[in-house]
Amino acid sequence: MTxxxxxxxxxxxxxxxxxxxxxxxxxxxxxxxxxxxxxxxxSGSGKSVTARALIGLAGARSTVRADTMVISGRDxxxxxxxxxxxxxxxxxxxxxxxALTSLDPLRKIGREIDDTLRLHxxxxxxxxxxxxxxxxxxxxxxxxxxxxxxxxxxLSGGMRQRALIASAIALDPGLVIADEPTTALDATIxxxxxxxxxxxxxxxSAMLMISHDLAAVSRVADTIAVMQHGRVVESGPxxxxxxxxxxxxxxxxxxxxxxxxxxxxxxxPGPVRTPAxxxxxxxxxAPVLTxxxxxxxxxxxxxxxxxxxxxxxxxxxxxxTLGVxxxSGSGKxxxxxxxxxxxxxxxxSVELFGKPWSKLPESGRRPNRPLLGAxxxxxxxxxxxxMSVGKLLADALSSGATRNPRAYSGRIAELLGLxxxxxxxxxxxxxxxxxxQRQRLAIARALAPNPRVLICDEPVSALDVSxxxxxxxxxxxxxxxxxxxxxxxxxxxxxxxxxxxxxLVMQGGVVVESGATEPVFSNPQHPYTxxxxxxxxxLVTGE
Amino acid sequence: MTPKTAPPRSTDRPLKAVYWVLGKIGGxxxxxxxxxxxxxxxxxMIPGDPAQAIMGGPGSQASAEALAQARADYGLDQPLAxxxxxxxxxxxxxxxxTSYSLKIPVAEVLRELVPxxxxxxxxALLVAWVLALAxxxxxxxxxxxxxxxxSGLEIISAAVPHFWLASVLIMxxxxxxxxxxxxxxxxxxxLVLPVATLALPLAGFLGQVMRDSMLDAHTSSFALSARxxxxxxxxxxxxxxxxxxxxxxxxxxxxxxxxxxxxxxxVESIFARPGLGRSLLxxxxxxxxxMVTGVALLSAATYVVIMAFSDVAERLxxxxxxxx
Numbered sequence: 122m123t124x125x126x127x128x129x130x131x132x133x134x135x136x137x138x139x140x141x142x143x144x145x146x147x148x149x150x151x152x153x154x155x156x157x158x159x160x161x162x163x164s165g166s167g168k169s170v171t172a173r174a175l176i177g178l179a180g181a182r183s184t185v186r187a188d189t190m191v192i193s194g195r196d197x198x199x200x201x202x203x204x205x206x207x208x209x210x211x212x213x214x215x216x217x218x219x220a221l222t223s224l225d226p227l228r229k230i231g232r233e234i235d236d237t238l239r240l241h242x243x244x245x246x247x248x249x250x251x252x253x254x255x256x257x258x259x260x261x262x263x264x265x266x267x268x269x270x271x272x273x274x275x276l277s278g279g280m281r282q283r284a285l286i287a288s289a290i291a292l293d294p295g296l297v298i299a300d301e302p303t304t305a306l307d308a309t310i311x312x313x314x315x316x317x318x319x320x321x322x323x324x325x326s327a328m329l330m331i332s333h334d335l336a337a338v339s340r341v342a343d344t345i346a347v348m349q350h351g352r353v354v355e356s357g358p359x360x361x362x363x364x365x366x367x368x369x370x371x372x373x374x375x376x377x378x379x380x381x382x383x384x385x386x387x388x389x390p391g392p393v394r395t396p397a398x399x400x401x402x403x404x405x406x407a408p409v410l411t412x413x414x415x416x417x418x419x420x421x422x423x424x425x426x427x428x429x430x431x432x433x434x435x436x437x438x439x440x441x442t443l444g445v446x447x448x449s450g451s452g453k454x455x456x457x458x459x460x461x462x463x464x465x466x467x468x469x470s471v472e473l474f475g476k477p478w479s480k481l482p483e484s485g486r487r488p489n490r491p492l493l494g495a496x497x498x499x500x501x502x503x504x505x506x507x508m509s510v511g512k513l514l515a516d517a518l519s520s521g522a523t524r525n526p527r528a529y530s531g532r533i534a535e536l537l538g539l540x541x542x543x544x545x546x547x548x549x550x551x552x553x554x555x556x557x558q559r560q561r562l563a564i565a566r567a568l569a570p571n572p573r574v575l576i577c578d579e580p581v582s583a584l585d586v587s588x589x590x591x592x593x594x595x596x597x598x599x600x601x602x603x604x605x606x607x608x609x610x611x612x613x614x615x616x617x618x619x620x621x622x623x624x625l626v627m628q629g630g631v632v633v634e635s636g637a638t639e640p641v642f643s644n645p646q647h648p649y650t651x652x653x654x655x656x657x658x659x660l661v662t663g664e
Numbered sequence: 665m666t667p668k669t670a671p672p673r674s675t676d677r678p679l680k681a682v683y684w685v686l687g688k689i690g691g692x693x694x695x696x697x698x699x700x701x702x703x704x705x706x707x708x709m710i711p712g713d714p715a716q717a718i719m720g721g722p723g724s725q726a727s728a729e730a731l732a733q734a735r736a737d738y739g740l741d742q743p744l745a746x747x748x749x750x751x752x753x754x755x756x757x758x759x760x761x762t763s764y765s766l767k768i769p770v771a772e773v774l775r776e777l778v779p780x781x782x783x784x785x786x787x788a789l790l791v792a793w794v795l796a797l798a799x800x801x802x803x804x805x806x807x808x809x810x811x812x813x814x815s816g817l818e819i820i821s822a823a824v825p826h827f828w829l830a831s832v833l834i835m836x837x838x839x840x841x842x843x844x845x846x847x848x849x850x851x852x853x854x855l856v857l858p859v860a861t862l863a864l865p866l867a868g869f870l871g872q873v874m875r876d877s878m879l880d881a882h883t884s885s886f887a888l889s890a891r892x893x894x895x896x897x898x899x900x901x902x903x904x905x906x907x908x909x910x911x912x913x914x915x916x917x918x919x920x921x922x923x924x925x926x927x928x929x930x931v932e933s934i935f936a937r938p939g940l941g942r943s944l945l946x947x948x949x950x951x952x953x954x955m956v957t958g959v960a961l962l963s964a965a966t967y968v969v970i971m972a973f974s975d976v977a978e979r980l981x982x983x984x985x986x987x988x
Contacts, residue, residue, distance in 0.1 A: 178891055181807075206894045215892030223885040225904050227911075227982060233889075236903070240894045274984055288893060 129154050129296040129327030130175060133189035137167070137174050139182055145171050146351040150329075152344075154295065157328040159338035159359070161374065162348035163585040164556070168331050171348070172298050175329070176213050177205040193295050211241045214289030214326075216282075218301035223285055224273035230257075230284045231269030237291040256287040260317060278449070279310035283317065290321060297321060300331045307448040307612050312656035315341055333585040335371075336378045336615070336658040339363055347371045377590035380615035380659045384622070384638070385597060388590030407475060409574055409606045410437035410460065414469035417455050429455040430630045434469070435623075437574065442600065442607040444621030444638065446614055446653065452630035453610045457578050460608060461495055462486050473574075491520075494567035498579035500559040504551040510537075510562055511547035517569035536565040540595060557588035561595065568599070578610045593620060614657040618642055626650045688975075692968040699964040700755055703957050704748055710951065714740055717951035718764045755961065761954035765947070770958035773943065778962070781932070781939035785924040787855065788862035789917065795867035800875035800909060801901065804882050814875060821868030826927050830861045830934045848937035858935045862927050866920055870913050878909035911982055918974035922967050 129152045137145035145167040152158045160168045173179045175192065177200065190198045193212045200208070209215070217223040224233050231253050238249045250269075257265035260283040273281050282302065289297060299318060303311035319341050322328050332338045338345065339359065346356035347370060355368040366372045377388050415433040418426050430452040437443045445453050458464040460471050462479060471479035473492060497503055504513055511526030511533055518529045518536075526533055526547060534544055540561040551559055560580060567575055577596070581589040593616065599605060611617050617624060617638075624641050626634040626649065634647040645651045715734040719726035726734075735741045739750065754761065760770035803814035837857060838846035848854040881887060882905045890900050928941035936942075940959055947955035979985050 173888075176892055178888065202896075206896055208894075209892050210894035213892075215889070217885050217889055217892075219885065223889045225886040225890070226984060227907050228903075229983075236890065236895060237893045240899075272983055285889065288889070 127154070127194050128152055128191070130192045130329070131189055132175070132187050132191075135171065135174060135185070135187040135190065137170050137179055137186075138184040139180070144351050145174065148348070148351075148353050150346060150353070150356075152296070152327050152329060154327050155322060155325050156343040157322055157330060157341050159330045159332060159342035159345045160348060161332055161335055161338060161345060163333050163374075163587050166348040167351035168348045169300055172215075172300055172329060172331050175298065176209050176215055178209075207241070210237045210289075210294070211292050212294050212296065214292075214294040214297040216286055216289045216297065216299040216302050219305045221273060221278070221281060221305075224281060224288075226272060226274055229270055229272060230276065233273075234269075234284065234288040234291055237288050241292055252291070253287075256291055257284065260284070260287045260290075261313070262287075277310075278306050279313065282306060282310075282314050286314070286317060286321075290326070293324075294326065296327050296329065298329045298331070301333070302330070303337060304332070304334075308614060308658070309448065309652055309656040311337070311658070333587075334378070334658065335363065335374050335586070336380055340658070347374065374587060377587045378615070379590070379593065379613075379619035380657065382619050384619060385601075386619070387594050387597075388619075389587070389594045406438065408436040409439050409474055410608065411435075411472040411475070412456070412460060412469065413472075415456060415459055415466045415471070416468045417452075417459060417464065417466055428630050430459070430466075432469075433625075433627070433630075433632055435625055435632075435635065437606050437608055438622075439573075439606055440600065440604050441622040442609050442620050444617035444624040445608065445610045445627060446612065446617040446624060447627035448612055448653075450629075451627040453612075453627055454578055455630075456627075457495075457576050457608065457610055461493060461576055462490075491570035492573050493576065494570070494572035494574070495576040495578065496560070496563045496567050496580045498582045500563035501551060503563065504559075506550070506552060508551075509547065510542075510549055510551060510554075513551065513562070513566055514547075514569060517566045520570065532569075536568060539568065539599070540565040555588075556584055557591055560584065560588075560592050564592075564595065564599070568603075572605070574606045574608065576608045576610075579612065580609075581616060582611065582613065589616070596620070614642075614653050615659070626653070688972045692965070692972070695968050696961060696964055697752075699960055700752060700957065701748075703960050704751055707951075707953050707956060708744075712951060714738070714764070714951060714953055717953075751957075755957075760958040760961075763947075763955045764952040765950045765955070766952075770954045773955065774940070774958055774962055777938060777940045777943050780937065781925070781928050781941060784855070784858055784862065784928055784931070784937070784939065785921060787859045788866065788924050788927075789921060791859055791863035792866035792870055792920070793913065793917075795863065796871035796874050796913065797906070797909065799867070799871050800878045803875060804878060804901075804905070805897075811875075811879075814871070818868040818871040818875070821864045822872065823868075824865050826861055826865065826930045827934060829864060830857070830931060833857050833860060834934075846935075848932075848935040854935075854937075858931050858937055861931050861934075862924055865927075866924065870916060870920065873912040873916065874909040877912055878905045881905040881908035907981060911978070914974055914977045914981055917977075918967075918971040921970045921974075922963075925963050925966065 131151045133149045135145055135148040136143065148171055150158065160171065162168045170179055174183070174185045177197065179185055187198060190196065192208065195208070197205070197208065224230065231250070234253045234256055235249050238244055238252055242249070244252065253269055254265040257268050262268045262280060262283055268276070268280070268284065273284070276284065297318070302318065303314050306314060318328060318330070330338055330342065335345070342359045344357065345359045345362040346353045347362070347368065348354065349370045355362060355366065355371045362371060363375065366375055373390055376390070379388060382388060413434045415430055416428070417430045418428045420426050433452070433456055435443060445456065447453050455464065459466045459479060462483070466479055470477065473489060478486065508516065508524065509526070512524045514533045514536055515526045515529045516524045518532050533547060537544055537547065542558060542561050542565065546554065546558070551562060554562065580596070581592050584592060596607065597620070600607060607620070609617065609620050621638045624635060624638050625632050626641070626647065628649045634641055634645065634650045641650065642654060645654055713731070715731045716726065718734045718738060719730060739747060760774070762768065763770050763773055766773060799814050799817065803810045834846045834857065837844045844856050845854050848858050882900065887900050887904055890904060895903070925941070928939060929945055930941070931937070932939040932942035933945055940962070943955065944959040947959065
């Protein structure tokens with residue numbers, strides 16, 4: 122902190138191999154004490170491996186080489202296991218993505234934090250217990266005594282991430298490495314966690330933050346290094362990189378950020394596949410979908426009834442997108458399930474093309490089921506793992522009558538082309554596809570019965586920003602080409618703002634604000650909408 | 665342990681525990697009734713005359729009068745329903761009856777036979793656990809080749825039948841090497857081969873599931889977090905992986921204990937070891953209805969108790985149960 126400016130860490134020409142795979146190539150990075158370096162790139166760019174190599178945990182099968190590798194003034198290239206263990210946790214704190222899986226589900230939160238103290242200090246158990254409570258308080262958890270005794274599964278996502286941060290900063294390490302620390306979190310929670318990390322930095326810790334999202338790191342990073350295919354393709358002061366990117370890949374990442382991009386602006390590179398007929402296909406103006414006063418209350422034994430949705434009403438116009446934005450537990454998905462007819466509302470009703478829908482028995486809905494399609498956040502879990510891409514599409518095209526791809530080869534080829542997947546993928550298993558390809562396949566399957574309305578429930582939340590951009594562009598193209606109407610659900614306000622004609626802002630099962638997208642967001646009335654807007658990661662370029 | 669932990673909703677915990685225990689007892693009584701009923705009717709479907717069995721089997725050449733007397737003595741001339749309910753009543757009051765073939769109270773026979781069988785089963789379960797965990801731990805440490813080797817070993821030992829394994833072990837360690845007695849004696853050495861025969865297949869079975877979850881835990885994000893805190897590989901194993909590995913093992917152990925009791929029938933016969941299993945075999949052969957009923961009820965009761973134990977152990981090992 123007060124010591125002379127020795128870098129928190131410095132690596133020169135770091136190379137990491139997994140067998141014959143050369144995953145990190147000649148990466149050189151330097152981080153000054155008290156500052157924040159963001160390492161940005163999409164999945165597979167080598168950023169996480171770089172971070173793990175820095176603490177000697179790249180994996181048993183990896184080979185790590187570097188000309189320089191100095192952490193807190195120590196050359197770590199020749200450290201033995203014992204010396205590494207002394208360094209980890211004490212000089213370097215490591216925060217992983219998704220605290221649900223990064224904290225042992227069988228152990229109490231307090232014990233996980235206590236481990237850091239137990240391994241590196243000679244404090245007595247009671248001193249350590251006191252310190253654990255202080256740490257939990259320092260990371261902003263209410264009631265530390267209660268939290269210390271709880272399991273990670275009993276905490277919300279934001280609380281878990283805070284607990285994980287507490288375990289990483291227990292010994293005030295000079296360097297904190299955070300690997301996608303906010304990716305799994307709602308925007309307002311993510312903003313709080315970023316504030317907490319910023320606070321640490323003000324206290325003198327240097328921070329290496331890893332992310333796929335330039336917008337997410339723009340408000341905390343001093344310097345940014347952009348990684349692609351294992352190389353750092355561009356690095357420099359954050360302001361300069363964001364405002365005046367030199368490398369094509371950096372420009373692509375910046376372009377992919379939906380925040381501040383008007384509707385129908387393309388986010389991904391590449392030619393527009395079809396000239397957009399500008400909603401010519403849609404002439405009718407009667408709503409395709411009408412929900413009035415929907416309500417659903419869940420009863421749980423031994424707990425108070427939970428009103429998941431109350432008094433939600435909306436209209437979806439043909440060829441339009443209605444965005445539903447809100448955080449976890451706001452009732453978005455419950456609403457979607459009622460619209461899909463998978464859940465009967467307690468009161469209120471859904472009408473499809475002006476005809477009763479939610480009030481019909483399932484047998485009455487079935488003939489019109491093809492009108493409604495759905496895509497979800499995690500497409501892989503919605504695919505039968507034993508079916509190839511072709512079989513999945515044949516199954517959807519025939520409404521389950523056959524799984525023989527040959528019977529529908531023409532339509533399958535057409536669908537694959539429509540969503541921009543290569544024809545050769547038809548024989549592949551969905552497990553072998555990338556995240557973006559899987560979501561394209563999910564869209565192809567949803568389009569198979571020629572639906573008029575697509576319910577998109579967090580369709581891009583599990584994707585990297587650059588893949589998200591491609592999927593959003595695809596959905597936009599398809600909408601204009603086929604005249605589709607979307608009910609688009611997301612916790613990400615920038616995505617909703619980019620995609621929607623109208624929006625519903627939901628909180629605690631209630632619509633707190635609604636209307637045409639731009640008026641709502643440029644002049645928000647409800648405090649919750651304002652809070653969402655201020656938490657939404659916009660690109661901060663400093664001007 | 666973290667001090668000052670105040671478990672949430674602590675007020676209704678004791679009441680819940682009482683309900684849980686009452687539920688277990690109720691379920692246990694139901695199981696015992698079902699077993700008693702199944703045996704009562706099942707045993708009457710076996711052809712032959714129980715009175716003959718009482719008189720010492722078909723070879724005894726008992727006179728018609730003697731058989732009639734035996735039927736009257738043992739209530740076998742009553743209507744079936746009367747026999748059934750009086751049998752239930754006797755069992756409910758703890759009277760297991762008198763063995764047809766041994767002519768001594770069944771309860772007394774059981775008291776003598778339970779300890780050796782229980783020793784055998786408990787030891788076999790312990791040895792199986794130790795073996796399974798040892799193989800799992802060693803294979804995690806030794807990479808892909810070790811894992812494949814461990815998996816192969818586990819599959820082979822899980823597939824081996826008891827009688828074959830017993831024969832091989834006797835040939836190897838008694839006949840050829842002469843290290844261990846081929847017949848189970850009262851000495852600890854006499855226990856080695858019977859325990860090994862029961863434990864090895866079970867270890868293979870337990871090892872497969874435990875190694876899987878140990879490997880999952882070992883490569884998980886929380887293990888990476890622990891290592892990033894400075895935890896050693898041994899620490900990751902002890903504080904994280906072992907507990908995760910134990911969960912499926914505990915869940916299976918109740919079932920495994922039941923299978924050990926039935927495995928004891930074979931093993932006790934082969935090694936000429938006194939115990940429940942061997943007596944059950946001879947009781948069935950001799951159509952000794954009270955003995956069969958007694959042994960079966962005892963096994964069922966043991967099973968019920970073991971299942972309750974494994975339930976409690978599961979709750980202790982996995983704090984997520986009952987809190988979610």
